[in-house]
Amino acid sequence: MALIDIxxxxxxxxxxxxxxGISLSIEAGEVxxxxxxxGTGKSTLSNIIAGRDGYDIKSGSVTYDGQDLLAMEPDVRAxxxxxxxxxxxxxxxxxxxxxxxxxxxxxxxxxxxxxEIDAMEFLKLVKAKNKALGIPDDMIKRPLxxxxxxxxKKRAEVLQMTLxxxxxxxxxxxxxxxxxxxxxxxxxxxxxxRGATRAFLVITHYQRLLNYIVPDHVHxxxxxxxxxxxxxxxxxxxxxxxxxxxxxxx
Amino acid sequence: xVATGLLDHPFKEGYAARLGALxxxxxxxxxxxxxxxxxxxxxxxxxxxxxxAWKFTPxxxxxxxxxxPAATADDIDVREVPRGVPSIPGAQRVxxxxxxxxxxxxxxxxxxxGLRIESFKQLLVREPQTLKPFLGGIASSxxxxxxxxxxxxxxDGLVIMTAKNFAGATLHIVSIGAAGAEPLAFxxxxxxxxxxxxRLTVVETHIGLxxxxxxxxxxxxxxxxxxxxxxxxxxxxxxADAFHFATTSVALAAHSSFETFHLGLxxxxxxxxxxxxxxxxxxxCCMNGVYALTAxxxxxxxxxxxxxxxxxxxxxxxxxxxxxxxxxVFQGRIHVARDAQKTDARQLHKALFLSKGPEVDxxxxxEIFADDVQxxxxxxxxxxxxxxxxxxxxxxxxxxxxxxxxxxxxxxxxVATISDENVxxxxxxxxxxxxxxxxx
Numbered sequence: 302m303a304l305i306d307i308x309x310x311x312x313x314x315x316x317x318x319x320x321x322g323i324s325l326s327i328e329a330g331e332v333x334x335x336x337x338x339x340g341t342g343k344s345t346l347s348n349i350i351a352g353r354d355g356y357d358i359k360s361g362s363v364t365y366d367g368q369d370l371l372a373m374e375p376d377v378r379a380x381x382x383x384x385x386x387x388x389x390x391x392x393x394x395x396x397x398x399x400x401x402x403x404x405x406x407x408x409x410x411x412x413x414x415x416x417e418i419d420a421m422e423f424l425k426l427v428k429a430k431n432k433a434l435g436i437p438d439d440m441i442k443r444p445l446x447x448x449x450x451x452x453x454k455k456r457a458e459v460l461q462m463t464l465x466x467x468x469x470x471x472x473x474x475x476x477x478x479x480x481x482x483x484x485x486x487x488x489x490x491x492x493x494x495r496g497a498t499r500a501f502l503v504i505t506h507y508q509r510l511l512n513y514i515v516p517d518h519v520h521x522x523x524x525x526x527x528x529x530x531x532x533x534x535x536x537x538x539x540x541x542x543x544x545x546x547x548x549x550x551x
Numbered sequence: 552x553v554a555t556g557l558l559d560h561p562f563k564e565g566y567a568a569r570l571g572a573l574x575x576x577x578x579x580x581x582x583x584x585x586x587x588x589x590x591x592x593x594x595x596x597x598x599x600x601x602x603x604a605w606k607f608t609p610x611x612x613x614x615x616x617x618x619x620p621a622a623t624a625d626d627i628d629v630r631e632v633p634r635g636v637p638s639i640p641g642a643q644r645v646x647x648x649x650x651x652x653x654x655x656x657x658x659x660x661x662x663x664x665g666l667r668i669e670s671f672k673q674l675l676v677r678e679p680q681t682l683k684p685f686l687g688g689i690a691s692s693x694x695x696x697x698x699x700x701x702x703x704x705x706x707d708g709l710v711i712m713t714a715k716n717f718a719g720a721t722l723h724i725v726s727i728g729a730a731g732a733e734p735l736a737f738x739x740x741x742x743x744x745x746x747x748x749x750r751l752t753v754v755e756t757h758i759g760l761x762x763x764x765x766x767x768x769x770x771x772x773x774x775x776x777x778x779x780x781x782x783x784x785x786x787x788x789x790x791a792d793a794f795h796f797a798t799t800s801v802a803l804a805a806h807s808s809f810e811t812f813h814l815g816l817x818x819x820x821x822x823x824x825x826x827x828x829x830x831x832x833x834x835x836c837c838m839n840g841v842y843a844l845t846a847x848x849x850x851x852x853x854x855x856x857x858x859x860x861x862x863x864x865x866x867x868x869x870x871x872x873x874x875x876x877x878x879x880v881f882q883g884r885i886h887v888a889r890d891a892q893k894t895d896a897r898q899l900h901k902a903l904f905l906s907k908g909p910e911v912d913x914x915x916x917x918e919i920f921a922d923d924v925q926x927x928x929x930x931x932x933x934x935x936x937x938x939x940x941x942x943x944x945x946x947x948x949x950x951x952x953x954x955x956x957x958x959x960x961x962x963x964x965x966v967a968t969i970s971d972e973n974v975x976x977x978x979x980x981x982x983x984x985x986x987x988x989x990x991x
Binding site: 351352374375385391394396408465 | 936937938939941942943944945946947948949950952953956957959960961962963964967
């Protein structure tokens with residue numbers, strides 16, 4: 302059974318059809334990439350998976366681990382192991398990054414019937430993960446995402462993913478705003494999480510990210526549909542040929 | 552000139568007769584202050600909806616409550632400080648019950664050289680000339696109806712004075728409101744005078760005991776000499792049926808600094824009015840605050856900052872959360888006189904609605920007569936940001952936890968400006984305690 306199974310998903314926003322029949326099945330242990338030009342519904346798909354409201358789901362289904370994902374509140378999805386690394390993480394003044402991270406970790410621990418993390422253990426854990434992701438320790442003392450550079454926000458998203466250890470993670474253009482060094486660090490962070498029980502959906506414009514996070518499957522999305530699927534070499538083809546022929550077809 | 556309210560009210564001849572002779576009445580100038588104030592009170596009454604400065608906080612309901620002077624209630628016996636009063640590390644504590652200094656509950660008042668703490672009543676009788684430079688001169692009855700009510704009946708309060716270059720101490724003033732069988736009123740008059748270069752931190756906790764309604768009407772006059780620095784942190788958590796109208800007027804000399812924070816958490820109807828006059832060049836005034844309201848509470852924070860001379864700075868950050876059918880008011884006036892060049896004045900008020908029932912009125916006023924100044928003001932009211940809520944929920948926090956974190960964070964932005972670390976922690980606990988009790 303696939304970990305996540307999207308079937309013929311039709312979604313509109315304010316009367317405008319955005320997703321026009323997406324079907325995608327991802328097994329545990331796999332990394333799938335969705336590539337495509339702007340405005341084809343890639344972020345809509347990631348938002349639907351995470352449970353953002355404001356979308357009109359016309360038909361189709363999303364099944365996660367055998368459950369109807371679309372019927373679950375966003376927090377229930379997250380506690381069940383679904384994670385979205387946001388394309389544009391919001392800045393939340395007044396809420397310290399460390400208080401938020403601790404609250405998120407403990408929420409997950411409670412859901413799993415584990416004891417809460419204590420302050421010392423938390424600091425030790427975050428320090429170790431920060432080091433791996435090249436995040437300065439004082440970043441977690443600042444308000445959540447406030448004044449973070451584009452690159453810092455993306456690293457912070459990957460830090461959260463690393464701490465929460467989701468079973469299914471969607472990375473929505475995590476590469477945008479990253480220089481080449483940061484891209485490597487962030488990719489290493491993602492690759493360290495890869496494993497037989499975990500699946501990833503990587504959404505990106507550029508093939509570059511997929512040199513570091515090598516996918517098992519690549520899908521091309523255009524006009525609200527998946528118009529072509531293939532192996533990792535498809536990404537290289539797209540880099541060479543562009544999206545024009547798919548846009549014309551869509 | 553007080554705009555006429557002409558509301559009927561209980562503070563007339565009968566109230567005065569019941570009080571009898573007030574302390575210091577033998578001194579003509581003190582008696583004169585009281586007579587003038589009573590004249591204003593008789594002519595204008597208490598402010599009603601037609602008084603522009605009070606239109607969001609009219610005092611009509613006071614007319615229906617037969618307040619008696621607190622001093623004449625003989626059935627009040629407060630023997631301990633209520634549990635809700637926080638402990639401020641390292642602070643010397645002074646307790647007032649219904650506006651009267653209670654030595655039994657206070658720390659010794661003469662503990663520190665260079666710092667003088669006296670009962671206003673005793674100074675009025677013993678050496679009124681000490682008060683003359685300040686009393687009635689900083690908070691004038693003519694412009695302030697509640698200060699006039701206070702001046703008419705002022706009988707006790709606290710006088711705090713420092714020597715030159717006093718190096719600093721923390722005082723914790725606990726004001727307990729307690730009514731017996733009848734509703735009562737008290738009008739404490741406080742004076743805080745810092746000499747040149749002196750530093751002081753004053754924490755005020757205004758708290759009430761459950762029971763009949765009472766009216767606390769304190770007036771505090773503050774004089775800061777050159778280079779003096781006062782930090783004053785006030786919390787109001789009066790009883791649910793209590794009224795609290797506090798007027799604070801501050802006169803700042805050159806390069807003095809005044810940092811104040813007002814936390815409004817309780818009381819039926821509360822107004823905290825803070826007025827600062829920057830009279831000396833380079834003075835700095837920071838007036839921040841938080842209010843958190845529920846049920847039918849009414850809370851009004853009114854500030855007036857007057858920049859009279861060049862190079863003054865002032866900043867205000869006020870945040871409120873409102874729930875139930877509560878009513879929050881923020882009025883902030885910044886006046887920059889023609890001569891007050893190079894002034895930097897900032898003001899920001901934000902209110903967060905936790906439900907659909909409350910009301911918030913915000914009235915910023917900028918009067919700028921100088922041309923080389925930087926002034927900014929902003930105001931925003933709204934509900935919690937849905938994007939913020941979604942982000943936290945997408946990390947597994949349930950809606951209530953996410954909401955609580957966001958509301959606490961919203962208020963913490965203001966609380967975090969308190970420069971005294973101990974007080975910041977205490978005020979933060981008070982805010983978070985309120986949020987927890989409300990189930991936010």
